[in-house]
Amino acid sequence: MSSSRSIVKVFLLLCLLFIPLTAFDSNFDLNSKDRYCSFGSLNQNFFIVSHLSSKNFKVMEVIVTGYSSVPWETDSDPFITASGKRTKVGIAATNFLPFGTKIKIPEIFGDQIFVVEDRMHPRFKDRVDIWFPSSWQAREFGIKKTKIYIL
16 A cells, blocks of 8 residues: 555656656747647657746857866866856856856756856857866767757
């Protein structure tokens, strides 16, 4: 009896967690009012985004790369960003957004929010660089073309 109650509790909890999620592909209309549990086609562009309010963000397609705090990828103080903040998970570098701008990269990182606190070399006008704790992780991430959501 308690086993079936546990299963029901887990089911209800999962329903509460996943009902607000919206799954969609690249053809999904972000301005549509019908975003509840509408699933797009299961293809390589499939991803899940939760709680994106269409009136509060702008979408851009950019190249996303990774970097880390090693001397050959940074300036003389590798653990301090261009804005003066200390590096940590969730830091992004870009030249086309002001410091403090929050972005999401849902196709790669789901609901994680990144804050622009660093800059890149001036030759990179349309890129976003994501900070990783190790150079191995940054190299493993590679170069990806994807959509970012500017919040």
